[in-house]
Amino acid sequence: MKWEGNRESSYNALSVRLELQADCFAGVWANRAQSARQIL
Numbered sequence: 063m064k065w066e067g068n069r070e071s072s073y074n075a076l077s078v079r080l081e082l083q084a085d086c087f088a089g090v091w092a093n094r095a096q097s098a099r100q101i102l
Contacts, residue, residue, distance in 0.1 A: 096102045
């Protein structure tokens with residue numbers, strides 16, 4: 063990925079990507095927890 067613009071926009075782009083990854087991991091965890099123990 064090419065970082066364009068100033069430092070703040072690069073930080074924002076990285077922050078968004080990190081948050082999307084965290085949401086993905088949370089979804090995987092929730093699916094496994096529900097499948098294993100029906101806790102959600």
